[in-house]
Amino acid sequence: MTSEEGRGADAAAIDVAYVARLARIDLTPEEQARFQRQLDEVVAYVRKIREPDTSGIEPTAHAVAVRNVFRDDAPRPGLDRGEVMANAPAVVQGLFRVPQIVE
Amino acid sequence: MDYIPSIGLEVHVQLRTRSKLFCGCGTRYGAEPNSQVCPVCLGYPGTLPVVNREAVRLTVVTGLMVGSEISPYSKFDRKSYFYPDMPKNFQISQYDRPLCLGGAVAIDVEGASRPIPLKRIHLEEDTAKNTHFEGFSGVDFNRAGVPLMEIVSEPEMHSPEEAFAFLQALKEILLYAGVSDCNLEQGNVRCDVNCSVRPAGSKALGVKTEIKNRNTFREVLHALRHEIARQVGVLEAGGAVGQETLRWDVAAGVTVGMRSKEYAHDYRYFPEPDLLPVALPRAWVEDWRAALPEPPRARRARLAREYGLPEYDAGVLTADPRSADFFEAAARLSPNPKAVSNWIMTEMQRLLAERSLAPSDARITPRALADLVALVDGGTLGSTGAREVFAVLFAEGGDPARIVAERGMAQVSDAGEMGALADRVIAENEAAAADYRKGKQAALQRLVGQVMRLSGGRANPRVVAGLLRERLK
Ligand SMILES: [Zn+2]
Numbered sequence: 143m144t145s146e147e148g149r150g151a152d153a154a155a156i157d158v159a160y161v162a163r164l165a166r167i168d169l170t171p172e173e174q175a176r177f178q179r180q181l182d183e184v185v186a187y188v189r190k191i192r193e194p195d196t197s198g199i200e201p202t203a204h205a206v207a208v209r210n211v212f213r214d215d216a217p218r219p220g221l222d223r224g225e226v227m228a229n230a231p232a233v234v235q236g237l238f239r240v241p242q243i244v245e
Numbered sequence: 246m247d248y249i250p251s252i253g254l255e256v257h258v259q260l261r262t263r264s265k266l267f268c269g270c271g272t273r274y275g276a277e278p279n280s281q282v283c284p285v286c287l288g289y290p291g292t293l294p295v296v297n298r299e300a301v302r303l304t305v306v307t308g309l310m311v312g313s314e315i316s317p318y319s320k321f322d323r324k325s326y327f328y329p330d331m332p333k334n335f336q337i338s339q340y341d342r343p344l345c346l347g348g349a350v351a352i353d354v355e356g357a358s359r360p361i362p363l364k365r366i367h368l369e370e371d372t373a374k375n376t377h378f379e380g381f382s383g384v385d386f387n388r389a390g391v392p393l394m395e396i397v398s399e400p401e402m403h404s405p406e407e408a409f410a411f412l413q414a415l416k417e418i419l420l421y422a423g424v425s426d427c428n429l430e431q432g433n434v435r436c437d438v439n440c441s442v443r444p445a446g447s448k449a450l451g452v453k454t455e456i457k458n459r460n461t462f463r464e465v466l467h468a469l470r471h472e473i474a475r476q477v478g479v480l481e482a483g484g485a486v487g488q489e490t491l492r493w494d495v496a497a498g499v500t501v502g503m504r505s506k507e508y509a510h511d512y513r514y515f516p517e518p519d520l521l522p523v524a525l526p527r528a529w530v531e532d533w534r535a536a537l538p539e540p541p542r543a544r545r546a547r548l549a550r551e552y553g554l555p556e557y558d559a560g561v562l563t564a565d566p567r568s569a570d571f572f573e574a575a576a577r578l579s580p581n582p583k584a585v586s587n588w589i590m591t592e593m594q595r596l597l598a599e600r601s602l603a604p605s606d607a608r609i610t611p612r613a614l615a616d617l618v619a620l621v622d623g624g625t626l627g628s629t630g631a632r633e634v635f636a637v638l639f640a641e642g643g644d645p646a647r648i649v650a651e652r653g654m655a656q657v658s659d660a661g662e663m664g665a666l667a668d669r670v671i672a673e674n675e676a677a678a679a680d681y682r683k684g685k686q687a688a689l690q691r692l693v694g695q696v697m698r699l700s701g702g703r704a705n706p707r708v709v710a711g712l713l714r715e716r717l718k
Contacts, residue, residue, distance in 0.1 A: 164511055165327050165334075203320045203342075203516040209524045215262050215299035218269040220283035227279060235376075236278035237383030240329045243375050244503075 156181045247445040248480070250473045251453075252408045253400035254465075255437040256415060257393050258425045259371065260303045266370045266392040267294030267337065267520075274431045278385035286370075286390035288332030293519050296321075300392035301344065301523060302533060303424040304368045307394060308345030309534050310422045313366060318524050319344045321368075321517040329384055330373040338395075340514040343367035344523070350398070350418065351542060352410040361411050364397040394424070400439065400450065405469035412436065412462045417541040421566045429461050436465055441486070442476045451476070452486045456493055456500060468493035472500050544569060552582035561590050567604040568594075574611035575618075584618045592635050608642035609635070617645040624705055630654045655703070663696065663704055667712045670695040681717050689713060 158178040162169045169177065223236075232239035262272060268285035285292045305315055322340035344367060349360035373389040375382050396415065402408045416434065419425045427433050441453035456472060459465045471493075476486050491500040539547070541563050548569065549559040563569045572589050576582035597604060617634060620626045626634065626649060634648050649655050670692055671678045680688035689710060696709045 160511075164325075203522050204518070206521065209522050210526075211295065211521045212298035212301065213269070213295045215264050215297050216269060217264040217271040220268075220270045220281055221287075223277065223280050226282055226287070234378065234381070234383045237376060237385050238279070238329075240382050240384055242380055243329055243377065243382040 155185055246481075248442040248473075248477050249445055250403055250405075250440060250442050250469075251400040251450050252402040252405070252469060253439045253453075254396075254398045254402070254408060254411060255439075256396045256398075256412070257371075257435045257437075258307075258396065258419060258427070259431075259433040260300050260392040260394055261423065261425050262297055262299050262303070262392055264297060265390040266297050266300050266368070267390055270387075270390065272391050274428075276387055278383075278387065281387045282389070286332075287386055288334075288389075294337065294517075296520060296523070297392060300368060300394075301525070302529075303392075303422075304344045304366060304394050305525065305530060306422050306533055306537065307396070307419065307424050308348060308366050309530075309537055310418050310540060311348035311350055311363060311366075313345035313348035313363065315525065315530050316342060316344055316346060318342060318522060320522040321520045322514045323517050324369075324512045324514055326512060328372075329382065330375055330389070332373070332386065332389060336370060336372065337517055337520070338369035338514075339367035342522075350411055350414050352407060352414050354404075354407050354410050359407075361401055361407070362399045364399055366394060366396050369393050369395060400441070400453070405466045405473065408438065408469055409462055409466045412465060414541075416462075417564060421538050421541050421544075423538070432460055435460055436462075438465055438469060438472075440469060440472055440476070442473060442480065444480075451480075452488050454486065454488065454500075455490045457490060457503060459493060464493060464495060467498065468500060471498060475500065538566070541566070548572070552576050552586070554583060554586055558583070558586045558590060561594075562586060565604065571604055571611055571614075575614040578612055578615035579618050581618050581622055584622070585614060588614055588618070588635065592632060593639065596636070596639050607639050609638040610642065613638050613643065613645055620645055620649060624707065625649065625655050627702075627706065629702065653703075663700070663709055663712055666696045666699050666704070667692075667709065667716055670699065671713070671716055678717060681713075689717075 156178075158169070158174050158181060162174070227233050227236070227238075230238045259272075264270060265272060265281075265286055268283050270283050270286055271281045273281065285294055307313075308315055319339065320342045321337050323335040324338045324340070325335045327334050343365040346365050348363040348366070350363065351358055351360045371388050371391040371393045373384045373386045375384055377383075398411065402411055412434075416427050419427050419434075425433055436459045438456045438459065439453045440456070441451035443449065443451040454472065454476070456468050459468060472491070479486050490503045492503050493499075494501050544566075545556075545559045545563045548554055548562060549556055554562075561568075562572045568589060571593075572582075572586060575585045575589075579585050593604075593607065593609075596602075597607065600606075617626070617631060617638065620634075621628070621631045630649070634645050634654065637643065637648050638645060674692060674695060677688045677691050681692070692713050693706055693709050696713070697704050697706060
């Protein structure tokens with residue numbers, strides 16, 4: 143199956159340009175085309191899941207038939223701050239420094 | 246033309262838990278930045294969230310307090326968006342199966358009571374806190390993953406004052422239920438406001454705008470007053486209100502468009518695969534229901550009825566359940582509940598406010614307040630002395646009778662000692678004495694004042710007035 147057929151036949155196809163815009167990722171036209179091709183192939187593969195007849199089967203939010211898994215409200219120490227901030231690209235006053243956030 | 250505003254609120258409430266919603270990190274406010282974090286709340290790949298049972302209980306308790314239906318089946322969903330305060334690039338929230346559905350919060354506006362219906366109450370994780378610098382921002386993840394309950398009202402408030410009353414009534418309920426500290430300064434309660442106006446007589450709602458993230462109820466009130474006037478202005482001028490997201494500029498007192506909302510959003514909700522659905526056993530919900538506290542409105546009515554308090558007193562006392570608890574504990578020990586109420590509403594609240602303390606921080610006990618009222622009613626203490634004793638009790642605790650004895654503050658009612666002072670004052674103030682004999686009541690007060698002064702403030706003014714009257718007959 144070609145990627146074009148895959149997209150045409152499936153409304154749930156991934157629009158790479160749109161998703162990249164949502165995720166604030168700049169893609170070159172070449173990257174966009176390449177990722178589109180690759181993701182279309184992935185979607186076409188996953189679409190096999192549509193083949194079984196599921197009419198009359200109640201939808202579920204989870205594949206495991208277990209409910210009510212909770213933990214007690216007991217605090218425990220987290221990570222060492224040095225360890226946490228070691229992963230920050232830049233630090234300002236103990237904060238992760240990031241590009242200016244607009245409100 | 247008359248316009249009718251329609252206002253809906255989304256209130257985000259930080260729940261009173263010791264640990265976060267999906268991990269064991271602490272929730273203490275004011276901790277060093279990024280000191281209450283772990284791989285789960287920092288969004289590291291491969292980590293797994295587990296739901297905090299207490300956060301679910303507090304949300305359901307809130308629902309029970311406002312008469313929501315508790316969903317027999319509920320689940321969590323991922324809400325995708327990209328923003329530096331959300332490390333996973335999605336927030337775990339609840340989309341189509343919230344924990345609570347419906348319910349209402351009753352408000353009193355202009356003497357009439359009205360229920361404001363709720364759409365839903367759901368549970369989600371809070372985001373990180375951003376700090377803005379010149380040209381860049383900083384992120385503290387201590388708040389990321391803290392349990393946040395979102396209460397969504399129907400757009401059925403019709404004035405900024407109704408929205409304000411709703412928030413106050415809701416805060417009282419949350420305090421009574423013990424589900425949140427409702428500390429506005431610490432951002433425990435944050436509010437998104439949506440608002441539209443329509444010409445009177447028209448059925449369809451107008452185009453609504455949303456004002457994001459207000460921290461104080463006053464800000465909501467002021468932002469709404471401004472926004473309603475703005476929308477009416479646009480319509481009057483023949484224009485159309487655009488659907489947009491606004492923020493309230495506190496300093497300028499205007500609503501302005503939010504630049505971040507110019508970006509496309511597509512939350513792409515889907516069921517959170519790392520969490521299992523919640524189907525609360527009926528017995529749990531019934532246990533929680535059985536343990537609900539008396540709601541604030543019911544308590545207000547009961548205090549007025551049981552203790553013979555004016556409505557106003559009952560309202561002030563019940564605004565904070567801790568004040569109401571203190572009142573009831575003291576009033577049960579006193580034959581004069583109104584005096585107990587006066588002390589709490591005036592001296593106690595003033596001292597608490599001056600020192601930014603909670604009612605539980607005061608050292609005075611209900612027993613001591615009841616005893617103090619008895620000392621005043623029995624004539625042992627005058628009003629000035631009683632205030633002094635109260636201040637000592639407030640700061641240090643103790644027994645009022647002992648404080649009075651130790652400090653020699655008891656009023657002197659002894660007729661012999663006071664009689665001598667009265668004789669002396671009459672002799673030294675012949676003019677005033679003559680005035681009183683001629684029928685000038687005010688002259689007596691001058692004489693009482695003189696005796697009080699000579700006694701060093703310890704004389705009982707009622708006894709003194711009686712002694713003077715006897716002598717001036
Ligand atoms: Zn954590």
